[in-house]
Amino acid sequence: DAGITQSPRYKITETGRQVTLMCHQTWSHSYMFWYRQDLGHGLRLIYYSAAADITDKGEVPDGYVVSRSKTENFPLTLESATRSQTSVYFCASSEGGGGQPQHFGDGTRLSIL
Amino acid sequence: GENVEQHPSTLSVQEGDSAVIKCTYSDSASNYFPWYKQELGKRPQLIIDIRSNVGEKKDQRIAVTLNKTAKHFSLHITETQPEDSAVYFCAASRNTGNQFYFGTGTSLTVIP
Numbered sequence: 001d002a003g004i005t006q007s008p009r010y011k012i013t014e015t016g017r018q019v020t021l022m023c024h025q026t027w028s029h030s031y032m033f034w035y036r037q038d039l040g041h042g043l044r045l046i047y048y049s050a051a052a053d054i055t056d057k058g059e060v061p062d063g064y065v066v067s068r069s070k071t072e073n074f075p076l077t078l079e080s081a082t083r084s085q086t087s088v089y090f091c092a093s094s095e096g097g098g099g100q101p102q103h104f105g106d107g108t109r110l111s112i113l
Numbered sequence: 114g115e116n117v118e119q120h121p122s123t124l125s126v127q128e129g130d131s132a133v134i135k136c137t138y139s140d141s142a143s144n145y146f147p148w149y150k151q152e153l154g155k156r157p158q159l160i161i162d163i164r165s166n167v168g169e170k171k172d173q174r175i176a177v178t179l180n181k182t183a184k185h186f187s188l189h190i191t192e193t194q195p196e197d198s199a200v201y202f203c204a205a206s207r208n209t210g211n212q213f214y215f216g217t218g219t220s221l222t223v224i225p
Contacts (some may be wrong), residue, residue: 033212042202042217043157050211058212090156099145099164099208104156 003027006091006105013081014113021108023091031094032074033102034058034066036087037062049074050097059113081112115140117205119216124192127224134219136203137185143205146186147213148177151200160201161188172182 004025013019023032034046045058047066055066063085065077074093078085088109092102126132136146142143149157149159163170163177163186170177174193179186186205189199200220204213 031211043215045212048212056211078152097204097208098210098212101147101159101162102213104149104158106156 004091004093004103004105006108008108009106010109010111012111014112015081015083017081018079019081019110021078021089021110023074023076023105025061025072025074025091025093025103027093027095027103029093029095029103029109030070030071031079031097031100031102032068033094034064034074034076035092036060036085037090037107038087045077046089051065061064078110083112086110114164115143115205115214117203117214117216119203119219121219122217123222125222125224128193128195130193132190132193132197132221132223133187134188134201134203134221136186136187136205136216137183138205138214139184140205140207140214141181141184141216142207144208145206146179147189148175148179148208149204151202151204151218152201158201160192192220193221195223195225197221198223 007022033048035043049055049068091105094100094102147162150160151157176189203216
Protein backbone atom coordinates (compact mmCIF):
# COMPACT_ATOMS: atom_id res chain seq x y z
CA ASP A 1 0.00 0.00 0.00
CA ALA A 2 1.33 3.42 -0.87
CA GLY A 3 0.28 4.67 2.58
CA ILE A 4 3.45 3.46 4.25
CA THR A 5 6.89 4.07 2.76
CA GLN A 6 10.35 3.07 3.87
CA SER A 7 13.66 4.56 2.86
CA PRO A 8 16.18 3.68 1.73
CA ARG A 9 15.19 0.40 0.06
CA TYR A 10 18.79 -0.81 0.08
CA LYS A 11 21.71 0.24 2.23
CA ILE A 12 25.27 -0.96 2.56
CA THR A 13 27.38 0.33 5.42
CA GLU A 14 30.34 -0.64 7.56
CA THR A 15 30.54 -1.92 11.12
CA GLY A 16 30.59 0.82 13.72
CA ARG A 17 28.73 3.36 11.60
CA GLN A 18 25.42 4.88 12.53
CA VAL A 19 22.55 4.29 10.15
CA THR A 20 18.94 5.44 10.25
CA LEU A 21 16.06 3.74 8.50
CA MET A 22 13.04 5.89 7.80
CA CYS A 23 9.37 5.00 7.92
CA HIS A 24 6.49 7.29 6.98
CA GLN A 25 2.76 6.57 6.95
CA THR A 26 -0.08 8.71 5.67
CA TRP A 27 -3.01 6.96 7.36
CA SER A 28 -2.62 8.66 10.75
CA HIS A 29 -2.41 5.22 12.33
CA SER A 30 -1.62 5.42 16.01
CA TYR A 31 0.55 2.29 16.14
CA MET A 32 3.82 1.75 14.30
CA PHE A 33 6.21 -1.19 14.43
CA TRP A 34 9.71 -2.18 13.38
CA TYR A 35 10.55 -5.79 12.53
CA ARG A 36 13.62 -7.54 11.30
CA GLN A 37 13.37 -10.59 9.07
CA ASP A 38 16.10 -13.18 8.95
CA LEU A 39 16.04 -16.62 7.38
CA GLY A 40 14.70 -19.13 9.88
CA HIS A 41 13.46 -16.52 12.31
CA GLY A 42 10.44 -15.08 10.62
CA LEU A 43 9.41 -11.58 11.72
CA ARG A 44 10.88 -10.41 15.00
CA LEU A 45 9.64 -7.24 16.66
CA ILE A 46 12.32 -4.69 17.49
CA TYR A 47 10.30 -1.74 18.82
CA TYR A 48 6.78 -0.45 18.59
CA SER A 49 5.02 2.81 19.29
CA ALA A 50 1.43 3.26 20.44
CA ALA A 51 1.38 7.02 19.78
CA ALA A 52 3.67 9.98 19.34
CA ASP A 53 6.29 10.11 22.09
CA ILE A 54 5.39 6.59 23.29
CA THR A 55 7.71 3.74 22.39
CA ASP A 56 8.35 0.30 23.83
CA LYS A 57 10.71 -2.59 23.33
CA GLY A 58 9.88 -5.70 21.40
CA GLU A 59 11.62 -9.04 21.28
CA VAL A 60 15.03 -7.91 19.95
CA PRO A 61 15.65 -4.23 20.88
CA ASP A 62 19.37 -4.34 21.72
CA GLY A 63 21.50 -2.15 19.46
CA TYR A 64 18.55 -0.13 18.15
CA VAL A 65 17.05 3.24 19.02
CA VAL A 66 13.69 4.64 17.95
CA SER A 67 11.86 7.91 18.29
CA ARG A 68 8.42 9.15 17.37
CA SER A 69 8.07 12.89 17.56
CA LYS A 70 5.32 12.92 14.91
CA THR A 71 2.52 10.41 14.39
CA GLU A 72 3.48 9.77 10.77
CA ASN A 73 7.20 9.06 11.24
CA PHE A 74 8.98 6.29 13.10
CA PRO A 75 12.73 6.20 12.36
CA LEU A 76 14.93 3.31 13.47
CA THR A 77 18.59 4.02 14.25
CA LEU A 78 21.45 1.58 14.57
CA GLU A 79 23.88 3.62 16.63
CA SER A 80 26.93 1.43 15.95
CA ALA A 81 26.11 -1.14 13.31
CA THR A 82 27.29 -4.72 13.69
CA ARG A 83 27.33 -7.53 11.12
CA SER A 84 24.65 -9.38 13.06
CA GLN A 85 22.30 -6.53 12.21
CA THR A 86 22.46 -7.38 8.52
CA SER A 87 18.83 -8.11 7.76
CA VAL A 88 15.67 -7.00 6.02
CA TYR A 89 13.81 -4.42 8.10
CA PHE A 90 10.07 -3.90 7.81
CA CYS A 91 8.04 -1.06 9.20
CA ALA A 92 4.32 -1.55 9.80
CA SER A 93 1.40 0.49 11.08
CA SER A 94 -2.08 -0.20 12.41
CA GLU A 95 -5.08 1.72 13.66
CA GLY A 96 -4.95 -0.02 17.00
CA GLY A 97 -2.78 -2.46 18.87
CA GLY A 98 -3.26 -6.18 18.93
CA GLY A 99 -6.73 -6.35 17.52
CA GLN A 100 -6.17 -4.54 14.23
CA PRO A 101 -4.36 -5.64 11.08
CA GLN A 102 -0.88 -4.32 10.49
CA HIS A 103 0.11 -2.87 7.13
CA PHE A 104 3.70 -3.32 6.07
CA GLY A 105 6.09 -1.18 4.07
CA ASP A 106 8.27 -2.55 1.27
CA GLY A 107 11.22 -3.12 3.57
CA THR A 108 14.84 -2.00 3.72
CA ARG A 109 17.56 -4.49 2.89
CA LEU A 110 20.53 -3.56 5.08
CA SER A 111 23.98 -5.06 4.65
CA ILE A 112 26.72 -4.34 7.15
CA LEU A 113 30.24 -5.15 6.02
CA GLY B 114 3.91 -13.96 26.85
CA GLU B 115 2.32 -15.53 23.82
CA ASN B 116 4.08 -18.31 21.89
CA VAL B 117 2.95 -19.19 18.38
CA GLU B 118 4.16 -22.32 16.65
CA GLN B 119 3.59 -22.89 12.94
CA HIS B 120 3.79 -26.13 10.93
CA PRO B 121 4.99 -27.25 8.52
CA SER B 122 7.95 -25.02 7.77
CA THR B 123 7.87 -26.08 4.10
CA LEU B 124 5.05 -27.48 2.01
CA SER B 125 4.93 -28.59 -1.61
CA VAL B 126 1.67 -29.41 -3.37
CA GLN B 127 0.60 -30.12 -6.90
CA GLU B 128 -1.38 -27.45 -8.64
CA GLY B 129 -5.07 -27.94 -7.96
CA ASP B 130 -4.53 -29.71 -4.64
CA SER B 131 -5.30 -28.22 -1.24
CA ALA B 132 -2.78 -26.86 1.25
CA VAL B 133 -3.21 -26.64 5.00
CA ILE B 134 -1.00 -24.72 7.42
CA LYS B 135 -1.53 -25.03 11.15
CA CYS B 136 -0.63 -22.74 14.04
CA THR B 137 -0.92 -23.25 17.76
CA TYR B 138 -0.87 -20.52 20.40
CA SER B 139 -0.33 -20.54 24.14
CA ASP B 140 -2.24 -17.52 25.47
CA SER B 141 -5.90 -18.40 25.95
CA ALA B 142 -6.70 -14.65 26.01
CA SER B 143 -5.58 -14.20 22.39
CA ASN B 144 -8.59 -13.33 20.27
CA TYR B 145 -7.35 -12.01 16.93
CA PHE B 146 -5.59 -14.23 14.37
CA PRO B 147 -4.36 -12.75 11.06
CA TRP B 148 -2.61 -14.54 8.22
CA TYR B 149 -0.04 -12.88 5.99
CA LYS B 150 1.34 -13.88 2.60
CA GLN B 151 4.80 -12.81 1.59
CA GLU B 152 5.97 -13.31 -1.96
CA LEU B 153 9.68 -13.42 -2.64
CA GLY B 154 11.23 -9.99 -2.13
CA LYS B 155 7.90 -8.40 -1.24
CA ARG B 156 6.18 -7.10 1.86
CA PRO B 157 3.93 -9.32 4.02
CA GLN B 158 0.32 -8.75 3.07
CA LEU B 159 -2.78 -9.60 5.05
CA ILE B 160 -4.84 -12.24 3.27
CA ILE B 161 -7.41 -13.20 5.89
CA ASP B 162 -8.04 -12.83 9.60
CA ILE B 163 -10.39 -14.29 12.17
CA ARG B 164 -11.59 -13.22 15.57
CA SER B 165 -12.36 -15.54 18.43
CA ASN B 166 -16.10 -15.07 18.23
CA VAL B 167 -16.27 -17.13 15.02
CA GLY B 168 -15.01 -20.58 14.20
CA GLU B 169 -14.46 -20.24 10.47
CA LYS B 170 -14.07 -17.56 7.84
CA LYS B 171 -13.82 -17.98 4.11
CA ASP B 172 -12.75 -15.75 1.23
CA GLN B 173 -12.89 -17.44 -2.16
CA ARG B 174 -10.20 -20.15 -2.17
CA ILE B 175 -8.83 -19.43 1.28
CA ALA B 176 -10.37 -20.18 4.63
CA VAL B 177 -9.29 -20.04 8.23
CA THR B 178 -10.61 -22.21 11.05
CA LEU B 179 -10.19 -21.60 14.74
CA ASN B 180 -10.41 -24.08 17.61
CA LYS B 181 -10.27 -22.06 20.83
CA THR B 182 -10.41 -25.09 23.07
CA ALA B 183 -7.37 -26.67 21.48
CA LYS B 184 -5.76 -23.26 20.87
CA HIS B 185 -5.02 -23.79 17.23
CA PHE B 186 -6.02 -22.21 13.95
CA SER B 187 -5.41 -23.25 10.40
CA LEU B 188 -5.20 -21.76 6.92
CA HIS B 189 -6.76 -23.74 4.12
CA ILE B 190 -6.07 -22.99 0.47
CA THR B 191 -8.09 -24.95 -2.07
CA GLU B 192 -7.45 -25.42 -5.79
CA THR B 193 -3.92 -24.13 -5.41
CA GLN B 194 -2.31 -22.18 -8.22
CA PRO B 195 1.36 -21.37 -8.90
CA GLU B 196 0.76 -17.78 -7.75
CA ASP B 197 -0.07 -19.13 -4.30
CA SER B 198 3.62 -19.98 -3.91
CA ALA B 199 4.90 -17.76 -1.09
CA VAL B 200 5.75 -17.73 2.59
CA TYR B 201 2.72 -17.63 4.87
CA PHE B 202 2.82 -16.29 8.41
CA CYS B 203 0.23 -16.71 11.12
CA ALA B 204 -0.04 -14.43 14.12
CA ALA B 205 -1.97 -14.18 17.37
CA SER B 206 -2.79 -11.20 19.53
CA ARG B 207 -5.15 -9.79 22.09
CA ASN B 208 -7.55 -7.00 21.18
CA THR B 209 -6.34 -5.21 24.30
CA GLY B 210 -2.68 -5.89 23.59
CA ASN B 211 -0.07 -3.92 21.71
CA GLN B 212 1.55 -6.38 19.36
CA PHE B 213 1.28 -9.48 17.21
CA TYR B 214 3.10 -12.71 17.93
CA PHE B 215 4.12 -14.27 14.63
CA GLY B 216 4.78 -17.86 13.72
CA THR B 217 8.05 -18.63 11.95
CA GLY B 218 6.43 -19.03 8.55
CA THR B 219 5.58 -21.75 6.02
CA SER B 220 7.15 -21.76 2.59
CA LEU B 221 4.50 -23.05 0.18
CA THR B 222 5.47 -24.21 -3.29
CA VAL B 223 2.77 -25.06 -5.82
CA ILE B 224 4.13 -27.32 -8.52
CA PRO B 225 2.53 -26.78 -11.96
